[in-house]
Amino acid sequence: MTVQIQVKNVSKIFGSKPKSAIPLIKKGLSKEEILKKTNHTVGVYDATFDINKGEVFVIMGLSGSGKSTLIRCFNLLNKPTDGSILLDGQDITKCSRDELKKVRQEKIAMVFQHFGLFSHRTILANVEYGLEIRNVPKEKRREIAQQNIETVGLKGYEDKYPDELSGGMQQRVGLARALTNDPDILLMDEPFSALDPLIRREMQLELLDIQERLQKTIIFITHDVNEAFRIGDRVAVMKDGHVEQVGTPEEIIANPANEYISEFIKDIDRSKVFQASHIMTKPNALVSNKDGLNVAIKEMRENGISSVFVVDRSRRIQGIVTIDDAIQGIKEKKSLSDVIREDITIVNEEEYINDLIPKALESSFPLAVVNEDNKLVGYILRVHVLSGLTSDDVNESEEYVY
Amino acid sequence: MLMISFPDITFEAGKYVDDLVSFLADNLEALFDFIFFVTSRSISGLTDFLMIIPWWLFIIIIFLLGWYFKSFFSGILYGIFIFLIGTFGLWEEMMITISIILTAVIICLIIGIPLGVAMAFNKWVSMILRPILDAMQTMPSFVYLIPAIFFFGLGNVSAIFATLIYSLPPVIRLTDLAIRGVDKEVVESAHSFGSSRWQTLTKVQLPQALPTIMAGVNQTTMMALAMVVIASMVGASGLGEQVLVSINRIDIALGFEAGISIVFLAIIIDRITNGIAEKVQRRGGNQ
Numbered sequence A: 001m002t003v004q005i006q007v008k009n010v011s012k013i014f015g016s017k018p019k020s021a022i023p024l025i026k027k028g029l030s031k032e033e034i035l036k037k038t039n040h041t042v043g044v045y046d047a048t049f050d051i052n053k054g055e056v057f058v059i060m061g062l063s064g065s066g067k068s069t070l071i072r073c074f075n076l077l078n079k080p081t082d083g084s085i086l087l088d089g090q091d092i093t094k095c096s097r098d099e100l101k102k103v104r105q106e107k108i109a110m111v112f113q114h115f116g117l118f119s120h121r122t123i124l125a126n127v128e129y130g131l132e133i134r135n136v137p138k139e140k141r142r143e144i145a146q147q148n149i150e151t152v153g154l155k156g157y158e159d160k161y162p163d164e165l166s167g168g169m170q171q172r173v174g175l176a177r178a179l180t181n182d183p184d185i186l187l188m189d190e191p192f193s194a195l196d197p198l199i200r201r202e203m204q205l206e207l208l209d210i211q212e213r214l215q216k217t218i219i220f221i222t223h224d225v226n227e228a229f230r231i232g233d234r235v236a237v238m239k240d241g242h243v244e245q246v247g248t249p250e251e252i253i254a255n256p257a258n259e260y261i262s263e264f265i266k267d268i269d270r271s272k273v274f275q276a277s278h279i280m281t282k283p284n285a286l287v288s289n290k291d292g293l294n295v296a297i298k299e300m301r302e303n304g305i306s307s308v309f310v311v312d313r314s315r316r317i318q319g320i321v322t323i324d325d326a327i328q329g330i331k332e333k334k335s336l337s338d339v340i341r342e343d344i345t346i347v348n349e350e351e352y353i354n355d356l357i358p359k360a361l362e363s364s365f366p367l368a369v370v371n372e373d374n375k376l377v378g379y380i381l382r383v384h385v386l387s388g389l390t391s392d393d394v395n396e397s398e399e400y401v402y
Numbered sequence B: 001m002l003m004i005s006f007p008d009i010t011f012e013a014g015k016y017v018d019d020l021v022s023f024l025a026d027n028l029e030a031l032f033d034f035i036f037f038v039t040s041r042s043i044s045g046l047t048d049f050l051m052i053i054p055w056w057l058f059i060i061i062i063f064l065l066g067w068y069f070k071s072f073f074s075g076i077l078y079g080i081f082i083f084l085i086g087t088f089g090l091w092e093e094m095m096i097t098i099s100i101i102l103t104a105v106i107i108c109l110i111i112g113i114p115l116g117v118a119m120a121f122n123k124w125v126s127m128i129l130r131p132i133l134d135a136m137q138t139m140p141s142f143v144y145l146i147p148a149i150f151f152f153g154l155g156n157v158s159a160i161f162a163t164l165i166y167s168l169p170p171v172i173r174l175t176d177l178a179i180r181g182v183d184k185e186v187v188e189s190a191h192s193f194g195s196s197r198w199q200t201l202t203k204v205q206l207p208q209a210l211p212t213i214m215a216g217v218n219q220t221t222m223m224a225l226a227m228v229v230i231a232s233m234v235g236a237s238g239l240g241e242q243v244l245v246s247i248n249r250i251d252i253a254l255g256f257e258a259g260i261s262i263v264f265l266a267i268i269i270d271r272i273t274n275g276i277a278e279k280v281q282r283r284g285g286n287q
C-alpha cells in the first residue's frame, strides 16, 4: 500500500498573529483558554497521519471540531499555520503560486457541501470548467466532460442549469466536475449533508461504486458516524481541533481510544458497519455436485449438521441438501441433483448486516455467503445475524452446529 | 467677552479647489482636448447614426425591445411614447438626448466596473473611494457644472462630464457589492480547480455578479437622464435644452411637451434596463 498524503504536525490557527498561539497550545492550553487569552481560534492542532492511495479516508467529528479546516489544508484553501502536507512526497505548503495552481489542476479536486456550482453555466459548462481553465481544446474537454456526466448518471441534462436540478442531481454535477479533472485525490466536505436520507444513501453507494472503478483516493468529511463507518476504509475522529483516533471502523468500534470516542460511537448502528464477512462462519462441510447422496449424508453425520451446501468444482454454490431429503432420496434411488434445493438465499460477503436481516428472516436455510467470484466463502444463520448486532467480538465466533 | 460672533479666522477651501482646477486646466490641456475630441465625436457620431434610422424602424426597434424584455403591451406602449415625442416635433432632440445618455452610461461602465472590482479586491482602494463616492452623490449636481465648463467649455462634453460624476457612483458601488456578494463556496470552488485570479474574476465572479451590476446600470441610466435638464445649463442640446428654453420664454406648451418626452424616455429606459437585469438574474448567481 503506497502512502499518498502525509500529514505532519499540521496546525491551523485563525487570528491576527496565528504563529503566536502555537507555543500556548504546546503548553497544553485548551481551545477556549486560547480564545479567551489571545482571541485566536484553534482550527486544527498537530494533526499527523497518513492517507493511502486508493482508500476512502473519512474525517469525522462534531460541528466545529475542525474537519473543514483540515480538509481545506489539503488544497491550500487554508494555509497551515505550522507543519507540512506531503502529496506524493511534494510538500504543498512550500509550493509557489504556479506550483499550487498545477497541483490543484492536476492532482486534487474538491466537492463542496453546498455544491459550489456556477449557476450561470450549464451542467456541461460546469463540468468542463476544470479543463477550460487549463486551456484544453473545446472538442476534447466536451468529450471528457460528457463521459463524466454519464458516469454520474446525468446524461440528458447537459444543457440544463444547476437551479433546474434537484439537490441530489446538483451534487452529482459537483462530483462529475471534480472527476473531470481526473485528480488522484478527491476532497469531499460533507458532500451529502444537504441531501435527504434516501438520496444520501443512494449517493453513498454510488460513490463507492465510482471509487471501485476509478480507484481515487477519497477524503470524505461527515459528522454522521453511520455515514463515516459505512463508507470509510479508515476513519479519523476529531475533537476540538485534535485528531483523537485513526483506524478502520472495526478497529475503532473494537478499541475506542478514549471515553469521548466510546461515547461518540455508542449509538452507531452496528448493523451498518459490519458486513456479512465479519459474522459468517467458514463452512467445514461441503459436498460437490459430483458426489453422491451417500457422501452428503456422511458429511452431515460427521459434522452433526442437518443440511449441507452443494458446490461445483470451482466452489460456486449450487444449492443445499437436507438430511431428510437425502435419506428419502436414497430410499427412492434418486441422485443428488434430484433432491438438491435451489431456493436458498445467496448474499455477498460485503453486504451489511442491516441488509441481511430481512433475508435471514425470510429464508428457511442458512444464508450462503459468496465472494465477488461467486465462490462460497461462508454461511450465516439467523442467530449469527442477531449476535452480530450485540456481541463485541464479531470475528469468527465459535462454530455453529445446525 | 461672550464670543458671539465667529472669530476672524478664514480658511479659503474654495480658493484652493479653484487653484487646483485652474492648474489642471492649464497643465493638462492636451489631455482635456483629447477627451473633448473623443467624447464630442462619439456623441455626434451616435446622433448621426440614430438619425439615419428611419422613424418607423426606430419605433419598431423600441417595440421589439419592449416586447422581448417586458411584454407585448409594454412594447406597444413604448412605441406609442416614441411616436408621440415625434409628433411634438422633438425627434432630433430626443436622439441627441439618447446619444448623450448612452455615451455617459458607456463611459460610466468603462470606468465604474473596474473601479468597483478594485474596491472589492483591495481594502485600501475601498477605504479611499468610499468617502469620495459619498461626496460625489451628495454634492448638489449644479456644482459639477463649474469645473466642467472650465475643462471643456460650454457644450455636450461638459454635460457628459457633469453627468458622469453624478451617475458614476451607483455602478462602482453595486459592482463592489456584487463581487463581494458572490457565494464564497462558488469562488472557492473556482480556486480549488486552480483558476488564476483573472480566470476566477472573468469566468466566475463577474458573471455571478452580473445581475447586481445590471441593477447598477439601471440606476446609472436613470440618474443620467435626471441630469439632462441640469446639463443643458452648460450647453447640452436635446430635450433638456428645450425645457430650459421653455422656462426662459415661459412657454408652457413647449415645457410640457419637452418635459413629458423626458418622462416617456425615462419610463422606456427604466423598464427596458430593468427587463435586461431580470433576464440576467434568472441565470446569474447571488440568489
Ligand SMILES: Nc1ncnc2c1ncn2[C@@H]1O[C@H](COP(=O)(O)OP(=O)(O)OP(=O)(O)O)[C@@H](O)[C@H]1O
Pocket: A014, A015, A041, A042, A043, A061, A062, A063, A064, A065, A066, A067, A068, A069, A070, A223
Ligand atoms: N475563516 C475562519 N476564521 C476564524 N475562525 C474559523 C475560520 N474557519 C473556521 N474557524 C473556526 O475553526 C473551528 C473549526 O471550524 P471548522 O469549520 O473546521 O469545523 P467543522 O468541523 O468543519 O464544523 P462543521 O461540521 O460545522 O462544518 C471553529 O471553531 C471555527 O469557528
Ligand SMILES: [Mg+2]
Pocket: A067, A068, A069, A189
Ligand atoms: Mg465544515
